[in-house]
Amino acid sequence: MAQITAALVKELRDRTGAGMGDCKKALEATDGNLDAAAEKLRMDGAAKADKKAGRTAAEGVLAFASTADAVAIVELNCETDFVAKGEDFRGLAKRAAEAAVQQRPASLEALVNIKAGAETLDEARRAMVGRIGENMTIRRFEVVTKAGGPLVTYMHPGDKIGVILAMDAGDEATGKDLAMHVAAMSPRYLDAASVPAEVLDSERRIIEAQVAEQAAGKPAQIVEKMVSGKLAKFVAEITLLGQPFVKNPDETVEKLLKSKNARVARFVRYAVGEGIEKQQTDFAAEVMAQAGIKAST
Structure with a gap:
């Protein structure tokens, strides 16, 4: 059997990034063959990845x-x-x-x-x-x-929230302000025309149910006016152009854009882990389970 030297282990570690112990075991299993050991580490890593995928x-x-x-x-x-x-x-x-x-x-x-x-x-x-x-x-x-204007980004400290914003027209300073606004206020859509019909229909049904209780006995046209008003407020809250500008809540983003002769073509906002249901872990129970200890009842 080939001698597994520290230099050989280090060479495999530099090549693969695997731990020293894993490198030594892989070299021992392959009689010191670097290529075979690297392949074994790759296969072992793939097997571990499959086990942890869930x-x-x-x-x-x-x-x-x-x-x-x-x-x-x-x-x-x-x-x-x-x-x-x-x-x-x-x-x-x-x-x-x-x-x-x-x-x-x-x-x-x-x-x-x-x-x-x-x-x-x-x-x-x-x-x-x-x-x-x-x-x-x-x-x-x-x-x-890139659209017709600046293409800007904003990454919140910690790299957990990121925004890309493409402008059709306008200056970069306005674009950067809007990218920060998107990060802070999390609009779902650009404008009212971008909101899908199914989203509007779903929200209308919810609002109608709420208004039915509040406006019992009122004329139908009054009820419809209340529903329309609440729906318009909902649309403003979820659209970039409808939201109050974060740096000046007295004006909407739409008004800001008009004053700057600017237009937004598109934006993307990511937040790490959004939409993923996090598992709630009871670490004490997990340790006890691993140790084969039953929790007292």
Whole structure:
């Protein structure tokens, strides 16, 4: 059997990023063959990734990457904020964003299968899962291309909320103010025309049920006026143009844009973990279960 030297272990670690102990075991299992050991580590990492795939990954980071005419945003998730702060984890998010903006994949599946160096993004993710021991997911991405005006971004400190905003017309300072507004106020749509009919229908049914109790016995036209007023308020609350501007609540974003001769073409707002149902963990119960101790009743 070949002698497994510290230098050999270090070489494998530098090549794969795996832990020293895992590298030593892989070299012992492959009689010191570096290539075979690297392949074993890759396969072991993939197996670990498959085992952890069902665990909730609701923490993570966002990353931007840009070209002359577009910006990409990517969300990379993990299980704990501690891992999300790691340099390697953040590096993977950045590589994914760069691949997205450079190659403009049509789907998430296409993105994760892009080669970023010697391996695909998904292979890099699975290897990192194997090394770190947490489930990780490249969850989503968006590429926003430049319209007629500035293309601006805003990343909130901590890289948990990110906004890309493309303007049809206007200056960059206004665009940056609006990107910060989007981050703070979380509009769902650009304007009233962008709100899907099913969203309006659903909200109208809710409002009608509420008004029916409040306006019992009132004429139908009064009831309809109340419903329309509440629906208009709802639309204003969920649209960028309808919201009061965060830096000057006395004017709406629509009024601000008119005063600046500016127009917004599109915006994208991501917040890490939004829409993911986080598991509530009872750590004491988890430790007791692992130790085979039954909780007292």
